[in-house]
Amino acid sequence: MKNSRRNFIRNATLGTAALSVGGILPGLSSKSYGRIVGANNRIVVSIMGVNSRGQALARNFALQENCEVAHICDVDSRAIVNCTKAIKDRQTMVPKGFVDFRQSLESKDIDALVIAAPDHWHAPASVLAMQAGKHVYVEKPCSHNPREGEMLVEAAIRYNKIVQMGNQRRSWPNVANAIQELKNGAIGNVYFGKGWYTNNRGPIGIGKIVPVPEWLNWDLWQGPAPRKEFKDNLIHYNWHWFWHWGTGEALNNGTHMIDLLRWGMDVDFPVKVSSNGGRYRYQDDWETPDTQVINLEFDRGLAMSWEGRSCNGKYIEGSSVGVMFYGEKGSLLIPAGNSYTIFDLQNKVVKEVKDDQKIDSRNLSNPAEQLDAIHIQNMFDGIKNGSKLNSDVDSGHKSTLLVQLGNISQRVGRSLNIDPKTGHIVADQEAEKYWSRTYEKGWEIKL
Ligand SMILES: NC(=O)c1ccc[n+]([C@@H]2O[C@H](COP(=O)([O-])OP(=O)(O)OC[C@H]3O[C@@H](n4cnc5c(N)ncnc54)[C@H](O)[C@@H]3O)[C@@H](O)[C@H]2O)c1
Numbered sequence: 001m002k003n004s005r006r007n008f009i010r011n012a013t014l015g016t017a018a019l020s021v022g023g024i025l026p027g028l029s030s031k032s033y034g035r036i037v038g039a040n041n042r043i044v045v046s047i048m049g050v051n052s053r054g055q056a057l058a059r060n061f062a063l064q065e066n067c068e069v070a071h072i073c074d075v076d077s078r079a080i081v082n083c084t085k086a087i088k089d090r091q092t093m094v095p096k097g098f099v100d101f102r103q104s105l106e107s108k109d110i111d112a113l114v115i116a117a118p119d120h121w122h123a124p125a126s127v128l129a130m131q132a133g134k135h136v137y138v139e140k141p142c143s144h145n146p147r148e149g150e151m152l153v154e155a156a157i158r159y160n161k162i163v164q165m166g167n168q169r170r171s172w173p174n175v176a177n178a179i180q181e182l183k184n185g186a187i188g189n190v191y192f193g194k195g196w197y198t199n200n201r202g203p204i205g206i207g208k209i210v211p212v213p214e215w216l217n218w219d220l221w222q223g224p225a226p227r228k229e230f231k232d233n234l235i236h237y238n239w240h241w242f243w244h245w246g247t248g249e250a251l252n253n254g255t256h257m258i259d260l261l262r263w264g265m266d267v268d269f270p271v272k273v274s275s276n277g278g279r280y281r282y283q284d285d286w287e288t289p290d291t292q293v294i295n296l297e298f299d300r301g302l303a304m305s306w307e308g309r310s311c312n313g314k315y316i317e318g319s320s321v322g323v324m325f326y327g328e329k330g331s332l333l334i335p336a337g338n339s340y341t342i343f344d345l346q347n348k349v350v351k352e353v354k355d356d357q358k359i360d361s362r363n364l365s366n367p368a369e370q371l372d373a374i375h376i377q378n379m380f381d382g383i384k385n386g387s388k389l390n391s392d393v394d395s396g397h398k399s400t401l402l403v404q405l406g407n408i409s410q411r412v413g414r415s416l417n418i419d420p421k422t423g424h425i426v427a428d429q430e431a432e433k434y435w436s437r438t439y440e441k442g443w444e445i446k447l
Pocket of ligand 1 (some may be wrong): 051075100101117
């Protein structure tokens with residue numbers, strides 16, 4: 001097991017050195033990352049939320065030779081059992097299970113919390129973890145609403161902790177190379193970018209209020225979100241499509257692609273945002289759009305758009321998910337995997353870079369384990385050596401905000417003017433209501 005782990009790490013970290021993209025957290029010197037790594041130079045992690053993505057992450061963290069998964073936390077007792085079994089072949093230590101992740105945070109042995117609970121938990125759990133002295137790997141989107149993203153950025157500075165967001169493509173070598181090609185002028189000045197996600201998701205039906213199953217702590221599942229009665233079509237996964245907990249396809253999958261566009265086009269905040277779409281395909285409880293186009297304009301004379309089709313999986317540019325950059329001299333495609341293609345203005349392929357690894361972009365929990373390991377190792381390097389994070393919380397928040405603004409525009413039904421210096425909505429009181437959320441009493445985030 002050890003040897004294969006070692007080879008895996010070697011392969012997985014190849015190229016990491018060349019990947020110093022993104023930035024170190026503002027205000028933190030490399031020295032301030034000091035402390036923390038436990039005995040044997042291992043990073044000891046606790047994983048929160050292990051049904052699907054969290055289990056995949058647990059397996060990946062367990063595979064890393066310089067890491068131990070010591071705690072597994074879930075409010076679904078079955079998920080703890082399943083995840084413990086799932087990492088058995090990858091580490092000798094048997095992790096301790098916790099229903100309440102706050103108990104895990106009390107342990108001095110834990111260096112970092114890995115968060116793959118639903119979106120309404122991302123920022124509140126990240127802040128609690130930092131306050132307990134832990135670093136954080138938080139799945140995308142890093143927040144449920146813009147205010148939470150701002151608080152996360154502030155918390156990382158205040159508590160002097162690193163926070164890596166789980167938009168792992170930032171660490172995939174050929175994706176980073178593609179972005180570098182753009183910066184080197186491979187297609188000239190880039191003035192438009194398009195991202196997309198397509199799938200064939202089925203209906204979720206009309207939920208019935210039913211007794212809470214004995215395996216679930218529903219109160220702690222809800223945590224910061226104001227209380228609602230338990231329905232039989234929410235858990236697991238379908239919460240993504242309810243504004244109360246989820247953020248829709250736009251933040252579920254759009255965050256990945258908008259992040260690549262923002263990276264490649266080198267922009268922060270837009271001046272104008274609009275969105276069209278709706279829940280068109282089925283009539284059921286699903287609240288967020290299943291069909292959506294978000295448009296973002298920036299003040300340097302450039303724009304980007306994202307198209308999401310949750311219920312019609314027709315590929316765009318031969319890929320279920322991807323981004324295309326359009327420039328003065330040609331265009332550059334990054335499809336689902338760790339690859340890219342450059343075209344000239346006559347649609348001729350002028351360069352194609354491929355990766356042999358198969359990426360299954362429709363695998364909901366673990367599309368690309370080896371590549372994602374680079375992102376994990378990048379976080380460890382940040383913790384141990386103060387190396388630059390490929391997706392620090394400042395950058396993660398900016399990308400998440402772009403899609404959040406798209407959703408706010410969608411919800412108020414009109415385009416929004418944005419202050420390009422701050423990312424804030426200009427003069428639209430109704431839209432500004434969506435900047436933050438109401439919390440269940442006692443669960444407000446306090447910095
Ligand atoms: N980066 C990626 O490629 C990627 C891929 C898939 C999912 N994700 C993200 O991962 C997150 C989880 O997605 P999923 O598909 O696994 O969802 P899921 O609903 O299948 O699993 C969420 C798990 O969190 C648990 N949970 C809820 N509240 C909790 C709490 N207070 N403490 C501990 N556990 C709690 C649930 O019981 C469940 O087991 C989402 O935010 C999603 O956006 C990221």
